[in-house]
Amino acid sequence: MEARWKALGLVLLVAAVLIFAYRTKAQKQIAIAKSPDSFDRLIVNNSQTMLNEGRSIFRFDTFGDESFWGGTLKLHRAIEGSKLGGVGPGLSPATAAAVGLKIDLDALPASIVHALKSGQVDLNDPAVTLALIKLNSVLGVTGFFNPNGSLKSVGLQCAVCHSRVDNSFAAPGIPAGIIGHRLDGWSNQDLNVGQIIALAPDLQPLAGVLGVDVSTVQKVLLSWGPGKFDAELFLDGKGFRPDGKPAATLIPPAFGLAGVNLHTWTGAWGTVTYWNALVANLELHGQGTFFDPRMDNAAQFPIAAANHFGHTHHDPDLITAKLPALHFYQLAIPAPTPPRGSFDEAAAARGDKLFGGKAACSTCHIEPVWSEPGWNLHKGSEVCIDDFEANRAPDHRYRTTPLNGLWTHTKRGFYHDGRFATLLDVINHYDTCFNLGLSSDEKNDLVEYLKSLPSKED
Numbered sequence: 001m002e003a004r005w006k007a008l009g010l011v012l013l014v015a016a017v018l019i020f021a022y023r024t025k026a027q028k029q030i031a032i033a034k035s036p037d038s039f040d041r042l043i044v045n046n047s048q049t050m051l052n053e054g055r056s057i058f059r060f061d062t063f064g065d066e067s068f069w070g071g072t073l074k075l076h077r078a079i080e081g082s083k084l085g086g087v088g089p090g091l092s093p094a095t096a097a098a099v100g101l102k103i104d105l106d107a108l109p110a111s112i113v114h115a116l117k118s119g120q121v122d123l124n125d126p127a128v129t130l131a132l133i134k135l136n137s138v139l140g141v142t143g144f145f146n147p148n149g150s151l152k153s154v155g156l157q158c159a160v161c162h163s164r165v166d167n168s169f170a171a172p173g174i175p176a177g178i179i180g181h182r183l184d185g186w187s188n189q190d191l192n193v194g195q196i197i198a199l200a201p202d203l204q205p206l207a208g209v210l211g212v213d214v215s216t217v218q219k220v221l222l223s224w225g226p227g228k229f230d231a232e233l234f235l236d237g238k239g240f241r242p243d244g245k246p247a248a249t250l251i252p253p254a255f256g257l258a259g260v261n262l263h264t265w266t267g268a269w270g271t272v273t274y275w276n277a278l279v280a281n282l283e284l285h286g287q288g289t290f291f292d293p294r295m296d297n298a299a300q301f302p303i304a305a306a307n308h309f310g311h312t313h314h315d316p317d318l319i320t321a322k323l324p325a326l327h328f329y330q331l332a333i334p335a336p337t338p339p340r341g342s343f344d345e346a347a348a349a350r351g352d353k354l355f356g357g358k359a360a361c362s363t364c365h366i367e368p369v370w371s372e373p374g375w376n377l378h379k380g381s382e383v384c385i386d387d388f389e390a391n392r393a394p395d396h397r398y399r400t401t402p403l404n405g406l407w408t409h410t411k412r413g414f415y416h417d418g419r420f421a422t423l424l425d426v427i428n429h430y431d432t433c434f435n436l437g438l439s440s441d442e443k444n445d446l447v448e449y450l451k452s453l454p455s456k457e458d
Helices: 002-034 039-060 075-080 093-098 110-117 126-134 193-198 204-210 214-223 272-283 302-306 320-332 345-355 423-433 440-452
Strands: 141-145 151-156 163-165 182-184 289-291 311-313
Touching: 039 182, 039 320, 075 126, 075 151, 093 126, 126 141, 126 151, 193 214, 204 214, 272 289, 272 320, 345 440, 423 440
Parallel strands: none
Antiparallel strands: 141 151, 163 182, 289 311
16 A cells, blocks of 8 residues: 555656646746747747738738729729719619628727618618728728719729628618628628629620620629639630539638648649739739749630730739738638537537548548648549539649538538539538448438537547
């Protein structure tokens, strides 16, 4: 017995020494990091600076693209409407909500919030939309105004597609999900990008680049529908798939990207920061520098090659210096945890075992990045689908999509083009593709597990 007590005393002594040593080391590291001359401190300060700058860029920077959306397409005139000096009926708050634009509750003065709750705001008046734009409250949209208050131009930001709001606000005529607190990185599944662009009074510049008439441009834009965008249209000119369906793909989330190599549905375009540069220059039409000689391949990218899009340069460059902080902020956005009660926990636990076992999902979707570390690309034939979208990218492959936060973007379906309406449809597809032999109960358990990601254990 005495020997046991001595042994126990020795264990406790060693544990105490280790704890003391750990605390001492941790305190020393904290002290070093707080030292103004420490490189650790420089790292901490730099990370906070980049986070703040990146958030501002993501939310508010137009990269000078107002020269395109306002100066070239004159979209601001359609927003104003003829009564305010523009053209057409104008963009009322009701219409803006219908095309998926969101309002930042925290940017609204208390007086306006009260008026909205009291039903005292005319939601059919374009002048109200202009007032909301002046407050910088429309996610992803910045207005540039003349001295007399009229709209001079309009620019777009990353946040227009990759942010939405929570359900914290509702009022007469305003359902939840239109006005609320920002949710950066969440895909805006209500945003009808094509319909918004189609409002522009002058689509001839787009028609000229594509080599078609304006009515064809409008037909393509209006085919996209909510939550979708075709990033390759102005590279290869393919407005529709061979089967006649729209070529647009789902707007992906911009959260949970830390540790994920390739970013887009077809991956082979490049990393997160590559795609930021491409989108800022070629999709948002900002003023910067972009280089990719792969776009010189006229057989695959006739529009890009003819317009030298792979060799873009503007002076001054309003984009390149902002890419590091933008990248940093995006990588800092975590995948959101599912709400309590949104999935069956017992079923999800069973699905977790299936995910790494019989269903073999973890062969490609590896925790905790939920994609493959390294080269996360596969041919369409490897996952039993067509290669139309894959062939629009340089490497002709699809990326293994990260699964974190699937619960936030279920509205428009799954896969790059939303071809599978539900998660069960996706699982049924893989069950057939790989001859998994999953039972109905096993499939349902997998669905609940996917709905649970990221789980508390991740």
